[in-house]
Amino acid sequence: MTVRAPSVPRLELPIQRFELSCGALLLVSPRPQASIAAASVHVRGGPALDPVGREGTAFLAGSLVDQGTAAHDEEQLAALLEPEGGEVGGDATGVSGSIVNERWELLLETLAEMTVAPAYPADKVELQRQRLLDRLLVERDDPRVQGGLLFRHLVYGEHWLGRAAYGTRESVARIGARELRAHHKQNWVARRGVIAVCGQVDPQAVRRKAERLFARWPAGTALQTSPPQFPERAVRSGVFHSKRAQVHVYLGHLGVPRQHPDYPALVVMDHVLGTGPGFTNRIARILRDELGLAYSVNASIHSSAGVLPGMFTAYIGTSPDKVRTALQGFRREIARIQEEPVGAEELDVAKSYLVGSFPLGFERAARRASYMISSEVHHFPADYLERLLASFAAVTREDVQRVAREQLFPDRCVLAAAGPLSQGEVSRLARPSELGTAPVARTPAPRRARSRR
Amino acid sequence: MSRTRKAPSASSFEKGGARIHEHVLANGLRVLLAERHLDLVVAVMLWYRAGARNETEKEAGVSHFLEHMMFKGSARYAKGAIDRITTTLGGTNNAFTTADHTAYWFEFASDRWESALEVEADRMRALLLDPAEFEAEKQVVLEELAQGEDDPWRVLSQEVQAALFPRHPYRRPVIGYADTLKALRVSEMRDYYERFYHPGNAVLVVSGDFEPARALATVQRLLGSIPAGKPYAEADAFRAPAEAQRGEQRLTLRWDDAGSRLCIAWPTVALGTDEDCILDLVSTLLAGGRLARLYRRLVIEERCATSISVHNDTRVESGCFWLFAECAQGTRPAELERQVDAELARFFAQPVSKAELTRAKRIIAAGEAHDAESVSDLAEDLGEFAIDADWRLALRTLERIQRTSAEEVRAAAARLLAPGRRVVGWCLPKEEPARARKGRAR
Numbered sequence: 004m005t006v007r008a009p010s011v012p013r014l015e016l017p018i019q020r021f022e023l024s025c026g027a028l029l030l031v032s033p034r035p036q037a038s039i040a041a042a043s044v045h046v047r048g049g050p051a052l053d054p055v056g057r058e059g060t061a062f063l064a065g066s067l068v069d070q071g072t073a074a075h076d077e078e079q080l081a082a083l084l085e086p087e088g089g090e091v092g093g094d095a096t097g098v099s100g101s102i103v104n105e106r107w108e109l110l111l112e113t114l115a116e117m118t119v120a121p122a123y124p125a126d127k128v129e130l131q132r133q134r135l136l137d138r139l140l141v142e143r144d145d146p147r148v149q150g151g152l153l154f155r156h157l158v159y160g161e162h163w164l165g166r167a168a169y170g171t172r173e174s175v176a177r178i179g180a181r182e183l184r185a186h187h188k189q190n191w192v193a194r195r196g197v198i199a200v201c202g203q204v205d206p207q208a209v210r211r212k213a214e215r216l217f218a219r220w221p222a223g224t225a226l227q228t229s230p231p232q233f234p235e236r237a238v239r240s241g242v243f244h245s246k247r248a249q250v251h252v253y254l255g256h257l258g259v260p261r262q263h264p265d266y267p268a269l270v271v272m273d274h275v276l277g278t279g280p281g282f283t284n285r286i287a288r289i290l291r292d293e294l295g296l297a298y299s300v301n302a303s304i305h306s307s308a309g310v311l312p313g314m315f316t317a318y319i320g321t322s323p324d325k326v327r328t329a330l331q332g333f334r335r336e337i338a339r340i341q342e343e344p345v346g347a348e349e350l351d352v353a354k355s356y357l358v359g360s361f362p363l364g365f366e367r368a369a370r371r372a373s374y375m376i377s378s379e380v381h382h383f384p385a386d387y388l389e390r391l392l393a394s395f396a397a398v399t400r401e402d403v404q405r406v407a408r409e410q411l412f413p414d415r416c417v418l419a420a421a422g423p424l425s426q427g428e429v430s431r432l433a434r435p436s437e438l439g440t441a442p443v444a445r446t447p448a449p450r451r452a453r454s455r456r
Numbered sequence: 457m458s459r460t461r462k463a464p465s466a467s468s469f470e471k472g473g474a475r476i477h478e479h480v481l482a483n484g485l486r487v488l489l490a491e492r493h494l495d496l497v498v499a500v501m502l503w504y505r506a507g508a509r510n511e512t513e514k515e516a517g518v519s520h521f522l523e524h525m526m527f528k529g530s531a532r533y534a535k536g537a538i539d540r541i542t543t544t545l546g547g548t549n550n551a552f553t554t555a556d557h558t559a560y561w562f563e564f565a566s567d568r569w570e571s572a573l574e575v576e577a578d579r580m581r582a583l584l585l586d587p588a589e590f591e592a593e594k595q596v597v598l599e600e601l602a603q604g605e606d607d608p609w610r611v612l613s614q615e616v617q618a619a620l621f622p623r624h625p626y627r628r629p630v631i632g633y634a635d636t637l638k639a640l641r642v643s644e645m646r647d648y649y650e651r652f653y654h655p656g657n658a659v660l661v662v663s664g665d666f667e668p669a670r671a672l673a674t675v676q677r678l679l680g681s682i683p684a685g686k687p688y689a690e691a692d693a694f695r696a697p698a699e700a701q702r703g704e705q706r707l708t709l710r711w712d713d714a715g716s717r718l719c720i721a722w723p724t725v726a727l728g729t730d731e732d733c734i735l736d737l738v739s740t741l742l743a744g745g746r747l748a749r750l751y752r753r754l755v756i757e758e759r760c761a762t763s764i765s766v767h768n769d770t771r772v773e774s775g776c777f778w779l780f781a782e783c784a785q786g787t788r789p790a791e792l793e794r795q796v797d798a799e800l801a802r803f804f805a806q807p808v809s810k811a812e813l814t815r816a817k818r819i820i821a822a823g824e825a826h827d828a829e830s831v832s833d834l835a836e837d838l839g840e841f842a843i844d845a846d847w848r849l850a851l852r853t854l855e856r857i858q859r860t861s862a863e864e865v866r867a868a869a870a871r872l873l874a875p876g877r878r879v880v881g882w883c884l885p886k887e888e889p890a891r892a893r894k895g896r897a898r
Contacts, residue, residue: 036494038473038825081746086815088822103825130759137762137785144713146606246712248602280548281527281539288536295595298603320603352544359546363563366495366830 014362014388018375019206021213026222027196029213030375031206034368039088040107040202041368043099044118045376047195047226050095050168052186057177058163059170061095063132064186068093070127073120075113077127084113093117095168097196101369104203108212111200115216118196121187128180139172147251147320149243150421154253157241157417158314160234192223199375201368231311233257236415240433243421249320250422254333256412258304258313261381267394268402269410270305274353275345275403276336277302277317283352285340290319290332297321302333304410310380315411323423330418330432337413344400357395361388471851472828476838477668478847479675483684484656487675488838488847490663492831498569498664499832500562502576503843506652507556508630509695509772517632518640518648520553521597525645526560527551528589531582535589538575545571553630556772557843563832566665570674576660577678580653590642598638601631608711608883609780612719616881619705620721620776623696654685659847661839664831698723698774701877709883716783717883718792722873724768724775728845733856734868735768735777740816741808741865742766742799743779747815750779753799760787760795772844777873789882797875804870807862820857 021029046065053060069091071077084091084102089110091100098117102110142148152167159165169175198217200209236256259269273279277286278301290296300319307313317333365371378387418433431437469476474492481487507519529535542549547564549572562572604610614629621627660679662671701723711717725731742750743766754761760783767778783792808816828834841850 036473039829078747082815085745085747086818086822088819088826090826101826103822130756133759133784134755134762137782140785141713141715141782247606249599249606280543282536283539283543291596292536293592295592296599298596298600321599322602352540356543356546359544359565360548361546362495362565363497363546363548366497368829 014365016365016371016374016388018378018385021206021210023193023198023210023214023217025217025220026193027198027217027220028379029210030197030199030379031204031209032199032201032371032375033204033206034201034371035203037104037201037203037368039101039368040104040110040200040204041099041101041372042107042110042114042198042200043097043372043376044114045097045197045199045380046118046191047197047380048096048190050163051228052190053163053170054182056174057170057182058166058174059135059168060178060182060186061190062169063128063135063175063178064183064191065093065095065097067123067128067131067183068098068117068121070131071122071124072116073122074116076122076124080113083109089113091117099369099372107200107202107204107209111209111212112216115213115220118191119217119220123180123183123187125180128183132175132178135169135175136172139169139175143172144245146243146245146247146421149245150251150253150419153241153243153421154255154316154417154419155314157239157419158233158255158257162231162233164231164311189223193217193220194222194225196220197376197379199372201371201375233312236412238415238417238433238435240418240420240426240429242419242424242426242429244425245422247422248322250323250326250420250424252319252321252326252329253316253419254330254416255314255316256416258315259308259410260310260312261308262310263308265402265406265410266305266308267391268398268406270357271350271353271395271398272340272403272407273303273305274357275349276340276407278306279353280356283349283356285336285349286317286333289336290329294328294332296325296329296332300329302336326420326424327432334413334435337407337411340407341404341411341413344404347400350398350400350403354395354398358392361392469848469851471838472825472834474663474828474834476847476851477672479672481655481676481680483680483682484654485675485679485682486659486842487672488659488661488842489666489668489671490661490831490834490838491666491668492663492834493665495831496566496665497831498564498566498662498666499830499835500564500569500572500576501559501661501663501832501835501839502580503557503559503659503661503839504652505556505657505843506558506648507554508628508632509555509625510652511625511628511632511648513628514636515640515644515648516628516636517597517630518645519558520631521594521637521640522645522649523551523553523558523560524593524597525585525590526579526583528593529584529586530579531584532578533575535586538579541571541575547572555626555630557840559836559839559843561832561835569662569664569666570678573674573678577682580655580658580679581682583649583653585642585646585649587642590645594637594640597631598634601634601637604629604631608709608713608715608717609719612709612717612881612883613721613778613780615707615709616719616721616879617776619707619879619881620701620723621698621774624698624774625695626698626771626774626776651686655679655682656684656687659839659842661835661842663835663838695773701879703876705879707879707881709881710886711883712886714785714885715883716787716789716792716885718779718781718783718789718796719881719883720779720796720878721881722777722878724777724872725770726773726775726845727770728841728849729770730856731868731872732768732770732775733853734860734865735770735775735872736820736853737813737816737857737860737865738869738873739766739768739777740819741812742803744816744819749803750781750796750799754781754792754795758795760784760792789884793880800869800873804866804873807866810862813862813865817857821854824854
């Protein structure tokens with residue numbers, strides 16, 4: 004059965020942009036009839052600004068802004084927000100939240116307090132720091148977490164992207180209220196700030212309110228960055244040994260930044276290769292549906308792309324006896340998308356999905372606020388959404404093959420595995436020459452599946 | 457307070473800004489149309505009254521496995537076609553299975569949502585269940601099961617649930633067991649499919665930006681001609697009662713990490729009863745937000761837990777009230793449990809203050825707005841009540857919450873969450889920590 008892609012659905016995301024006198028940027032997207040309002044304060048910098056030896060400082064500084072401010076303690080903040088459906092959370096790059104639409108001003112007031120004047124009370128810092136230390140201790144033995152961290156480290160090396168944003172038990176143990184206040188004072192400054200508000204609001208009213216609430220936010224200095232340095236792409240491997248039923252397998256390498264000109268073609272490639280919904284992508288179709296190797300399996304280069312390069316990651320959670328077959332499958336499908344132009348139908352399916360599904364993600368106010376922040380951080384033009392959809396629609400089979408050849412490096416992949424495998428086994432599996440191709444047939448799919456088509 | 461399930465005669469069918477219309481087709485299919493034009497999006501959910509509860513011991517896991525097979529080929533849609541059509545139309549789909557029901561979900565832009573109905577109509581009456589696909593998908597389900605076996609919280613809660621329902625099918629995990637899945641045959645799955653997958657045992661919910669008269673005509677055209685099937689009651693097998701506990705039960709598991717995890721569960725009441733609403737208030741008062749009692753005492757004041765959550769999990773025939781907590785490092789498990797017991801005892805002894813109750817009611821009311829933000833949220837809320845009880849109960853939650861008194865909350869909690877009715881499960885490190893930071897032996 005064939006289905007023709009219908010016209011592209013409309014998505015209206017009007018954004019009004021204001022420069023506040025404190026130096027921060029305010030973005031407002033009015034959404035008539037919205038029942039929920041959302042707001043975010045993004046502060047450029049994040050874990051990149053962690054002092055050496057105190058990794059996790061940025062994460063704790065952001066996640067503890069809700070533990071009390073100059074005007075309200077933690078209990079008072081909760082008492083203000085929770086009965087109004089207010090949910091607020093911070094991280095290394097800022098603080099955001101949502102609330103029933105009628106109380107959007109309360110949300111903005113509390114976010115401004117948390118941004119401009121968090122108190123970092125010593126007892127609350129100690130409590131939350133201890134909770135994080137406890138979590139890190141438990142995660143120390145979690146193969147999925149440790150496998151993911153190992154993979155990041157193999158890809159990014161000593162760069163801050165190669166570690167967890169929340170630090171280690173050793174580094175977190177060195178962070179106290181004094182360090183958090185110092186980090187906040189130096190880095191949470193208006194000239195690095197982007198504020199986004201979405202809801203049933205009047206943009207001018209939001210501007211007036213924000214101007215007043217953020218008036219005392221120190222301007223500070225703009226963020227200075229230096230070019231990142233990452234290890235060369237090469238075969239490397241690591242194992243986190245754990246006696247569990249499954250092995251978590253991560254295969255991949257350094258990827259591309261979000262601003263890469265081939266980003267739209269790489270998104271389309273990903274959807275054909277390893278992220279298209281259900282079984283429309285090759286890796287899920289073959290490794291899960293036809294070979295029954297796993298419940299969770301995927302591959303993507305675009306999803307982690309940010310201001311800095313992301314990672315190409317092929318992931319599978321599978322039984323130990325199926326790891327070799329899974330890796331053969333990953334490598335075979337990477338090679339295939341590099342060697343052969345993708346089929347016209349699977350290209351159309353991927354493009355139609357990307358173009359047609361875009362409005363579905365924007366039902367929630369929080370998603371709209373997060374898009375506004377992203378568009379500013381990545382310097383997207385005002386008509387970016389339209390351009391992006393047009394870019395997806397323009398991707399050709401040749402484009403997909405070209406970007407697969409240029410951006411996928413199956414012979415220079417790192418391999419991280421977490422589960423009941425030894426380092427020796429993983430080292431051997433990391434070498435493409437030792438994997439072989441049997442027992443998985445090369446393209447196309449195994450006979451059983453072919454006979455049904 | 458009555459424990460019967462009363463469906464009010466709603467005068468205004470409105471929820472989350474959506475106007476709700478109900479229809480029942482001649483073949484028994486119940487149709488709920490929730491019209492809302494905020495976004496150009498429509499969610500379609502088809503619910504079947506077929507979950508782990510409906511399985512025999514030998515069939516354990518068939519509901520969930522069948523959910524997988526619903527994407528593996530029907531008369532008009534070969535394997536992969538549903539995903540391909542959904543994707544080509546820029547939509548998304550998924551499905552899930554619980555103890556009481558299985559639900560299939562699509563979300564599309566509003567000019568093409570009717571394709572979901574064509575898919576559902578075909579696979580409701582003409583699922584292929586190809587033997588080769590059945591065996592291949594069985595491996596996927598077994599891998600999914602293995603994935604769950606690596607999750608200590610899941611393993612612990614399954615053990616507690618098994619103890620909580622000694623004979624009732626609610627004792628079994630929805631995914632089933634490796635041995636029942638391996639032994640399951642296509643013919644048995646087909647028999648199950650024919651017993652439960654028919655219009656009289658289903659509810660269709662369409663939510664979002666559509667025109668109701670046209671939507672109903674399309675539903676009628678595509679699903680109205682499907683034979684009604686045997687009435688549900690005839691297909692439903694005998695089930696042992698969900699009996700109350702005879703004294704507290706305890707169990708302990710060991711895990712190879714440093715976490716000490718506590719799971720306590722009590723058998724409660726059916727979905728949609730008055731006491732279900734009261735238990736929503738109880739859960740909010742105990743662990744809904746940072747001012748909630750258990751969070752305040754365990755995490756902030758005594759610092760004996762790193763996390764605490766409770767969950768009112770009511771089902772068609774009974775329910776579970778769950779409490780999950782993780783010990784702070786250095787706290788002895790007995791100390792955490794003592795603190796939980798002390799706070800619960802205080803809750804049972806004295807009604808909460810008016811301010812505390814008001815705060816909890818406002819949190820639940822605000823949560824209703826969050827729970828209807830997307831058309832899929834709305835479809836899920838309506839559909840779950842519709843398939844398991846009565847959809848109109850979804851519209852009356854706030855009214856029922858508002859009329860509940862502090863004494864009713866106290867009395868229900870004291871009765872339903874009594875220590876003698878519960879199962880206490882611990883998942884502890886394989887080796888006890890050498891040193892304890894604080895805490896007293898129980």
